[in-house]
Every structure is written in structure tokens, then in C-alpha cells.
Amino acid sequence: MTATTPLSGTRHLTAPLILIGAPGAGKSTVGRLLAERLGCDFIDADEVIEAREGRTVRDIFAYDGEPAFRELERVVTLDLLDRAAVIGLGGGAPMTPAIQEALAGHTVVWLEVAAGHAADRVGLNVARPLLLGNVRGQMRKLLEARLPTYAALATHRVATDELTPDQVADAVIDLVHPTLQEPAMPEAIDVHAEHPYSVLVGPGTLAELPALVGDTRRVAVLHPAALADVARRISAALSAETALVELPDGEQAKTVQVLAACWDRLAEAGFTRSDLVVGLGGGATTDLAGFVAASWLRGIRFVTVPSTVLGMVDAAVGGKTGINIPAGKNLVGAFHEPIGVLCDTDLLRTLDQRELRSGMAEVVKCGFISDPRILDLVEADVADALVPAGERQTEVIRRGIAVKARVVSDDLRERTSTAGAIGREQLNYGHTLAHAIEKREHFQWRHGEAISVGMVFVAEVARRLGLVDDALADRHRTLLEAVGLPTRYDADAWPELRATMALDKKNRGTTLRLVVLRGLAEPTIAEAVDEDLLAEAYAATCR
Numbered sequence: 001m002t003a004t005t006p007l008s009g010t011r012h013l014t015a016p017l018i019l020i021g022a023p024g025a026g027k028s029t030v031g032r033l034l035a036e037r038l039g040c041d042f043i044d045a046d047e048v049i050e051a052r053e054g055r056t057v058r059d060i061f062a063y064d065g066e067p068a069f070r071e072l073e074r075v076v077t078l079d080l081l082d083r084a085a086v087i088g089l090g091g092g093a094p095m096t097p098a099i100q101e102a103l104a105g106h107t108v109v110w111l112e113v114a115a116g117h118a119a120d121r122v123g124l125n126v127a128r129p130l131l132l133g134n135v136r137g138q139m140r141k142l143l144e145a146r147l148p149t150y151a152a153l154a155t156h157r158v159a160t161d162e163l164t165p166d167q168v169a170d171a172v173i174d175l176v177h178p179t180l181q182e183p184a185m186p187e188a189i190d191v192h193a194e195h196p197y198s199v200l201v202g203p204g205t206l207a208e209l210p211a212l213v214g215d216t217r218r219v220a221v222l223h224p225a226a227l228a229d230v231a232r233r234i235s236a237a238l239s240a241e242t243a244l245v246e247l248p249d250g251e252q253a254k255t256v257q258v259l260a261a262c263w264d265r266l267a268e269a270g271f272t273r274s275d276l277v278v279g280l281g282g283g284a285t286t287d288l289a290g291f292v293a294a295s296w297l298r299g300i301r302f303v304t305v306p307s308t309v310l311g312m313v314d315a316a317v318g319g320k321t322g323i324n325i326p327a328g329k330n331l332v333g334a335f336h337e338p339i340g341v342l343c344d345t346d347l348l349r350t351l352d353q354r355e356l357r358s359g360m361a362e363v364v365k366c367g368f369i370s371d372p373r374i375l376d377l378v379e380a381d382v383a384d385a386l387v388p389a390g391e392r393q394t395e396v397i398r399r400g401i402a403v404k405a406r407v408v409s410d411d412l413r414e415r416t417s418t419a420g421a422i423g424r425e426q427l428n429y430g431h432t433l434a435h436a437i438e439k440r441e442h443f444q445w446r447h448g449e450a451i452s453v454g455m456v457f458v459a460e461v462a463r464r465l466g467l468v469d470d471a472l473a474d475r476h477r478t479l480l481e482a483v484g485l486p487t488r489y490d491a492d493a494w495p496e497l498r499a500t501m502a503l504d505k506k507n508r509g510t511t512l513r514l515v516v517l518r519g520l521a522e523p524t525i526a527e528a529v530d531e532d533l534l535a536e537a538y539a540a541t542c543r
């Protein structure tokens with residue numbers, strides 16, 4: 001395969017790119033091509049109307065009449081104008097005065113098409129209510145009525161008659177190029193562990209993958225179904241032979257069966273020690289992919305491309321890889337460092353709210369154990385911190401990665417910390433209880449949700465040990481609830497959870513070892529905490 005397809009738009013939309021034109025001008029086809037090239041969404045206004053109404057445009061026309069449709073169209077179009085996406089408007093939308101007014105100041109590209117061509121492209125399409133009957137005649141009339149308005153509204157125009165959709169998309173990109181934003185310089189955060197590498201953070205960093213992969217002969221891209229399109233783009237952009245390996249979603253990928261299936265795929269594809277694995281996805285995917293790379297031929301190179309907030313800020317960095325087994329979370333695995341980490345914040349745009357909130361738990365963890373500025377930034381505007389790829393979110397992700405990079409650079413293999421000198425174990429803040437909850441929930445809870453409850457629990461432990469004051473202990477629940485995360489769990493579950501905690505990796509012998517704070521950004525280890533105190537702290541967590 002040759003390197004042809006850019007992995008990310010070199011420049012980015014910061015405002016909508018609006019396509020207008022007659023039916024058959026190619027707004028949908030060209031809009032989708034543009035969105036792919038610019039790494040953003042394409043939104044067809046008619047499809048949004050149909051989805052909102054649960055009826056086709058044709059039915060709305062037939063049953064409610066054109067004025068009712070135009071009103072729906074006005075509302076939807078105005079809603080869409082704050083999206084940094086390619087937006088295809090219905091052919092008649094620009095005729096509505098309120099839409100004309102709202103389009104002022106926007107980039108509006110008119111895809112010009114001659115009536116004959118438009119009629120040929122539309123054919124006898126019965127979904128277009130205004131063209132029923134004599135398509136050519138109707139089209140000519142429509143164009144005569146609309147052309148002056150299209151011309152007045154357009155900031156750019158492309159004559160499409162002699163061009164293929166790809167050529168039209170090229171022409172549009174050329175025209176609007178000056179209005180697009182230069183890519184922000186990705187920030188590189190270096191990890192200086194056993195094999196130094198960089199974590200690149202910012203929009204479009206996926207474009208760096210071909211350089212990281214170099215002249216590697218074979219690359220396996222392990223990904224969940226949600227990232228199948230991105231995996232295909234990666235494959236098209238690499239000159240290596242790529243094996244796209246779709247994994248079960250989320251935690252279901254972290255099993256010994258999936259691991260073994262991946263080994264079979266690498267064997268079939270003839271993977272040797274000079275080949276490479278890419279883990280593209282959330283933390284569950286990169287944990288599994290990393291363990292595949294760590295175990296295949298006793299270790300081949302590995303790149304992480306995290307696509308969740310949680311993956312970026314935590315899982316993709318630091319080389320902890322592994323799977324779950326019925327006895328517990330991450331009980332089997334290896335330390336295997338990636339050769340590079342690409343945190344392309346554009347990938348976060350398709351995450352749903354639940355995942356965005358879940359990821360914020362590990363961000364907040366980094367705030368409590370090391371960088372309180374993160375807490376201030378989230379508290380100042382939680383909603384803003386949850387805007388995917390927004391400035392505030394990118395800043396707290398970057399700060400969280402910096403915490404993780406610093407900690408693992410100092411202690412890659414998680415030595416046994418002492419109360420006076422804590423290493424990597426600090427990253428396990430909240431995790432002892434969280435992993436037990438995840439096991440009890442058969443790994444159906446989001447990891448960040450469990451961490452949220454787990455952090456409230458260790459804050460309650462620290463409060464009772466007299467290590468933190470009430471304000472710091474209470475700040476945990478207040479902040480995590482503001483983010484929309486759970487902070488309570490089933491009060492009756494303590495005996496079962498406590499039993500699971502006996503298998504925690506930080507334990508030594510029969511001694512339970514918990515990460516707690518003895519002040520803001522001062523993590524420490526509490527060993528052999530009194531069992532009654534633990535039970536009380538748990539009860540307080542559940543209240």
C-alpha cells in the first residue's frame with residue numbers, strides 16, 4: 001500500500017462550512033468527502049429534520065405542507081450554525097429570510113449545477129417533493145427562482161458540471177483554505193523510563209503515525225468497532241502491510257480468549273520481531289494491544305493511539321498492559337513501554353457524555369495526587385472541561401499526562417513504596433476499591449466511575465486517619481459529583497469488596513496497602529489500616 005491518504009486534515013474548521021445549491025448539486029456526496037478530509041462531521045440538514053420528526057421530508061411536505069417544513073428547516077439550520085462541521089443545507093433553505101440573515105458572516109459555498117445536469121443526477125427521485133412530475137421542467141423553474149439568492153449568499157462558488165465529486169471537494173478545500181485554522185503545534189511530553197519516548201498531544205497528531213512506524217514491514221492495528229473508520233484511514237496512510245484486527249468492545253477485549261485470537265492473527269500474517277502493533281482505542285483496547293505486543297515473540301514494538309480521555313491521560317502512557325481474569329482486574333499482564341503515544345484530541349469528538357465523564361475521573365485523580373491546578377480548572381467550569389477537544393479539556397488532559405509521565409519516568413516497574421517515598425503506586429489512588437467494584441459488576445461499570453467511588457472511599461479513610469481535613473475530604477465528592485460521576489455504592493457489598501481487595505497488586509503478604517493523601521498533592525501509603533476504620537469509611541462513602 002502507498003502513503004496517499006492524509007490521516008488528519010492539515011488544517012481545521014473552527015466554524016461551519018456550509019454547502020448550498022440545487023437538488024442534485026452534490027451537497028451530500030461532496031460534503032462527506034470534505035468532512036473526511038477535514039477530519040470533522042458532515043451534517044445533512046434534511047437528515048437532522050427527518051431524525052427529529054421521525055418522518056421523511058416527503059411525508060412532512062405531503063401531510064403538513066411546505067410552510068410547516070420550512071419552519072422546521074429554519075429551526076434546525078439555526079441550531080446547526082454553531083457546529084464546526086460541514087453542513088449541507090436543503091436546496092430551498094437559503095430562500096427563508098431568517099436563514100439568509102443567519103448565514104451572514106459564515107463560509108457559504110455554492111455548488112453550481114446546470115438544470116440539465118441536476119435533473120439527470122436527481123433522476124426520478126420521489127423523495128424530492130418539489131420535483132415531482134416533469135423533473136427537468138421543475139428543476140429549471142426552481143433554479144431560476146433560487147439562483148439570485150444562492151449568488152447573493154455564497155462567499156465561494158464551484159461550478160460542478162464537469163467535475164467529479166473528488167475534484168469538487170478539492171476545489172472547495174482550495175477556496176476555503178485561508179479560513180481554516182492552522183493545526184496547533186502538538187505538545188510533546190517526554191517519558192524517560194527504560195526506553196524514552198514522546199507523548200504527542202493535540203489535534204491531528206495521528207498524522208505522525210507514518211513517521212513513527214517508519215519502514216516497518218507489517219503493522220497490526222487493534223481497534224474496537226467504534227474506531228473502524230479511523231483504522232481504515234491508518235491503513236490507507238501507511239506503506240506497511242496492515243492487518244486490521246477488530247476487537248470486542250471495551251472491557252470484553254481484555255480476556256485471555258481475545259489475547260489468544262490476536263496471537264493467531266499475528267501468526268497468520270507472519271509477524272516477526274521487526275513488526276509492530278498499534279493499539280487504537282480506549283484504555284481497554286490499548287491494555288490488550290500492549291499485552292499482545294509484549295507477549296508476541298516475547299515482545300515487539302508497540303504504539304498507542306488513545307481515543308478516550310481516560311486512555312490519553314492514563315492508560316496509553318507508562319507501559320502497564322494486561323487483561324482481566326474472573327478473579328479480578330488486570331491480574332495478568334506485563335510492563336511493556338510503547339515507542340510512541342499519539343493523543344489526537346480530534347478523536348475525542350465522537351465520545352459520548354458517559355465516556356467523557358468517566359475519563360475525567362483519572363484527570364481528577366492526577367489533580368488530587370500531584371497537580372491541584374487540574375482541580376481548579378475543572379471546578380471553574382465543569383461543563384467546559386467536558387467539551388470534547390475543547391481548550392480546557394485539552395489543558396487538563398495535557399497536565400494529567402505530564403503527571404503520569406513524571407511518575408512512570410521515575411518508577412516504571414512500580415517498586416514497593418514506603419510512607420516517606422511513594423513511586424508509581426500513587427497512580428493507584430482510588431483503585432483498590434474501584435477494581436473490586438469492577439469485578440463485582442462483571443466489568444460492566446466504566447473504569448472512571450469505579451475510580452470515582454474509590455477516591456471518595458480513600459478520602460474517607462484519610463479523614464478518619466487524621467491525614468486530611470474535612471475540606472479536602474469533602475472536595476472529592478463535591479467535585480466528582482459535579483463532573484456527573486457516581487460517588488456511592490451498595491452499602492451491603494463491603495464484605496465481598498473487602499475480600500476481593502485481598503488480591504490487590506499493592507498488597508504484600510496479607511497486608512492491605514492503600515494509597516491515601518496526607519495533604520493536597522501529597523500521596524502516601526497507608527498499611528494495615530484498622531478493619532473497623534475501613535468499614536466505617538466505606539459506610540460513609542455509601543451514605
Ligand SMILES: NC(=O)c1ccc[n+]([C@@H]2O[C@H](COP(=O)([O-])OP(=O)(O)OC[C@H]3O[C@@H](n4cnc5c(N)ncnc54)[C@H](O)[C@@H]3O)[C@@H](O)[C@H]2O)c1
Pocket residue numbers: 224225226227249250251254281282283284285286287307308309310311314315316317318319320321330347348349350351352355358359362447448
Ligand atoms: N494501563 C494503564 O496504565 C491503565 C490506566 C488507566 C486505565 N486503564 C484501563 O483502561 C480501561 C478503561 O479505558 P476507557 O475508559 O478508555 O474504556 P474503553 O477502552 O472500554 O473505551 C470506552 C468505550 O468508548 C468507545 N470508544 C473509544 N474511543 C472512542 C471514540 N473516539 N469515539 C467513540 N467511542 C469510542 C469504546 O469502544 C468503548 O465502548 C480499563 O480497562 C482500565 O483498567 C489502564
Ligand SMILES: O=C(O)C(=O)C[C@@H](O)[C@H](O)[C@H](O)COP(=O)(O)O
Pocket residue numbers: 314318320329330362414424425427428431505
Ligand atoms: O499506571 C499505573 O501505574 C496506574 O496505576 C494507573 C491506573 O490508573 C490504571 O487503572 C492501571 O491500569 C491500574 O493498574 P493496576 O496495576 O492496579 O492493575
